[in-house]
Amino acid sequence: MQGTLNFNVGVLGHIDSGKTSLTKALSTVASTASFDKNPQSRERGITLDLGFSSFTVDIPEHLRQHGSYDKLQFTLVDCPGHASLIRTIIGGAQIIDLMMLVVDVTKGIQTQTAECLLLGEITCEKMVVVLNKIDLLPEDKRQSAIEKMSKKFQKTLEATRFHDAPIIPVAAKPGGPEAQGKEAEGMVKLIDILKACTYKPQRVETGPFIFAVDHCFSIRGQGTVMTGTVLSGRVVVNDTVEIPSMKMTKKVKAMQMFRQPVEKAIQGDRVGICVTQFDPKLLERGLVSSVGVLPTITAAIISVQKIKYFKGPVATKSKFHITMGHETVMGKVSFFGQKRDGVEDTSGAENNFNLGEEYIYQEELHIGKSVNESKNDNSEVVANKPVRQYALIMLEKPVTCAPHCLVIGSKLDTDIHANVCRLSFHGHLLLPVTDPKYPETLLPNLKVYKIKQKEGLVERIADDYSVIGKSLFKKESNIQLFVGLKVKLSTGEDGVIEGGFGQSGKFKVRIPNGLLQGTKQKLSASSKKKGKAAAEETSQESDGGKEPVKIYLIFKRYIYDPKKEMIQID
Numbered sequence: 001m002q003g004t005l006n007f008n009v010g011v012l013g014h015i016d017s018g019k020t021s022l023t024k025a026l027s028t029v030a031s032t033a034s035f036d037k038n039p040q041s042r043e044r045g046i047t048l049d050l051g052f053s054s055f056t057v058d059i060p061e062h063l064r065q066h067g068s069y070d071k072l073q074f075t076l077v078d079c080p081g082h083a084s085l086i087r088t089i090i091g092g093a094q095i096i097d098l099m100m101l102v103v104d105v106t107k108g109i110q111t112q113t114a115e116c117l118l119l120g121e122i123t124c125e126k127m128v129v130v131l132n133k134i135d136l137l138p139e140d141k142r143q144s145a146i147e148k149m150s151k152k153f154q155k156t157l158e159a160t161r162f163h164d165a166p167i168i169p170v171a172a173k174p175g176g177p178e179a180q181g182k183e184a185e186g187m188v189k190l191i192d193i194l195k196a197c198t199y200k201p202q203r204v205e206t207g208p209f210i211f212a213v214d215h216c217f218s219i220r221g222q223g224t225v226m227t228g229t230v231l232s233g234r235v236v237v238n239d240t241v242e243i244p245s246m247k248m249t250k251k252v253k254a255m256q257m258f259r260q261p262v263e264k265a266i267q268g269d270r271v272g273i274c275v276t277q278f279d280p281k282l283l284e285r286g287l288v289s290s291v292g293v294l295p296t297i298t299a300a301i302i303s304v305q306k307i308k309y310f311k312g313p314v315a316t317k318s319k320f321h322i323t324m325g326h327e328t329v330m331g332k333v334s335f336f337g338q339k340r341d342g343v344e345d346t347s348g349a350e351n352n353f354n355l356g357e358e359y360i361y362q363e364e365l366h367i368g369k370s371v372n373e374s375k376n377d378n379s380e381v382v383a384n385k386p387v388r389q390y391a392l393i394m395l396e397k398p399v400t401c402a403p404h405c406l407v408i409g410s411k412l413d414t415d416i417h418a419n420v421c422r423l424s425f426h427g428h429l430l431l432p433v434t435d436p437k438y439p440e441t442l443l444p445n446l447k448v449y450k451i452k453q454k455e456g457l458v459e460r461i462a463d464d465y466s467v468i469g470k471s472l473f474k475k476e477s478n479i480q481l482f483v484g485l486k487v488k489l490s491t492g493e494d495g496v497i498e499g500g501f502g503q504s505g506k507f508k509v510r511i512p513n514g515l516l517q518g519t520k521q522k523l524s525a526s527s528k529k530k531g532k533a534a535a536e537e538t539s540q541e542s543d544g545g546k547e548p549v550k551i552y553l554i555f556k557r558y559i560y561d562p563k564k565e566m567i568q569i570d
């Protein structure tokens with residue numbers, strides 16, 4: 001049987017670059033959204049592609065071999081203005097197979113053009129750049145202006161994965177808003193380019209069914225229709241699906257694809273699913289799934305990479321807008337990474353996080369790529385390997401999302417006119433935490449440590465095998481937690497903290513091999529000079545300019561450990 005392959009194209013770009021005009025010009029199949037405004041059309045049955053538009057072409061030769069398709073449907077996902085851009089795109093990111101980046105040729109790269117390019121790098125396989133509004137360029141200089149802008153853009157693309165992305169000049173709506181009836185320019189060429197850029201997208205039926213709903217409406221006498229894209233798995237008529245945000249399950253009564261009734265839909269398909277009646281206003285956007293597969297999370301561990309264009313630090317304990325699935329909430333982040341043999345792990349494998357393995361705390365997120373410049377032998381240069389970094393995110397509100405979903409951190413409250421990148425980091429969900437009491441359930445198992453270095457002073461000799469130290473702990477410190485940790489004296493001896501001494505934060509250090517002769521002389525000289533009693537109270541630093549004997553302590557502290565144990569570093 002011959003069929004239609006659906007290929008999802010995200011249409012992105014700076015505000016007013018002409019995304020909607022381009023989408024309209026390309027679309028030969030009118031959006032059912034506009035049909036739905038017509039009361040008669042509502043009576044006709046389940047409608048599809050609501051709010052999305054599409055056009056269908058003959059299947060290109062290079063796709064023919066991949067299955068029994070004779071048609072290729074491009075579903076255009078026109079992304080709206082800036083505020084909702086990130087949510088919309090991330091919601092659909094897993095289903096966008098190609099991004100069309102629309103640029104106003106008279107303006108060039110604008111803030112949001114750059115943000116969209118970044119989002120493309122994070123989410124898409126392929127990109128096509130569309131230089132729009134070429135009709136606004138003076139005719140005699142048009143060609144050279146297009147070439148100049150194409151070259152400029154080419155340079156920008158070279159720093160990205162899309163260095164071979166086609167750059168196509170068009171006029172989606174020549175003459176602008178007032179012009180009536182003028183035909184768009186460059187559409188035939190653009191469609192040819194789009195066809196050439198298609199590839200067989202990944203479509204598998206296995207795994208849990210997860211469906212991103214972009215519109216929801218009811219049809220009298222039939223039920224409520226949710227239209228959207230299957231993110232993973234498959235759904236068949238009579239399946240029971242869950243709508244986690246409404247805490248309800250529903251039976252699939254009927255489905256339509258390409259305006260035809262179907263029994264089954266799989267990953268990548270755009271489909272309208274009709275279920276028994278519920279108020280469609282309760283689910284404008286969101287996820288639907290097989291029963292019990294979507295966690296509603298209050299915290300999470302994610303893999304994370306800093307976005308290099310984000311200016312300023314991405315620091316532990318700061319708050320970001322966290323977008324997961326279709327939702328954006330505030331979250332507080334803490335970063336940690338992994339070191340092997342003292343070297344940052346650049347294996348690049350982001351999803352091998354293990355609870356129980358040890359990770360090192362990071363004050364802030366590093367730029368996510370490391371370059372090994374060593375060229376001293378014949379070995380290949382290992383470049384651009386992502387450094388493995390993770391974040392614990394504590395969300396201010398619970399979020400329902402797909403397992404392993406894309407996560408984007410941003411500062412959406414940044415002034416849009418500030419001309420800076422608002423996207424700060426990206427990654428994937430690795431460990432969802434669904435228990436609202438997560439600090440008690442997760443944190444004790446999370447082995448993230450800080451290496452602490454402390455420096456104190458030997459106050460006096462206690463005997464040949466021990467000294468009294470000070471200035472290492474505060475009066476209120478629980479010295480008991482440090483008992484047994486090894487220290488080193490600046491004179492070379494190794495010691496072990498034996499316990500507190502008195503009430504003022506002093507402590508006793510045992511020197512298993514005994515104090516060196518020189519150390520004893522040094523310390524007793526200062527003691528004699530001051531008198532025994534005085535030495536207990538005064539500092540060595542006032543000892544006639546003599547070097548004090550210092551005590552060094554280096555240890556690991558697990559920052560989430562409720563017992564606050566200190567671990568020795570050898």
Ligand SMILES: Nc1nc2c(ncn2[C@@H]2O[C@H](COP(=O)(O)OP(=O)(O)OP(=O)(O)O)[C@@H](O)[C@H]2O)c(=O)[nH]1
Pocket residue numbers: 013014015016017018019020021022079080081082132133134135136170171172173174175176177178
């Ligand atoms: N002269 C000219 N004007 C255009 C062209 N394409 C779009 N416009 C005009 O540019 C303005 C913005 O076009 P839209 O298609 O709404 O742009 P958009 O990128 O979808 O806008 P947002 O969704 O608000 O970001 C409108 O006034 C269009 O008429 C073009 O090729 N030539």
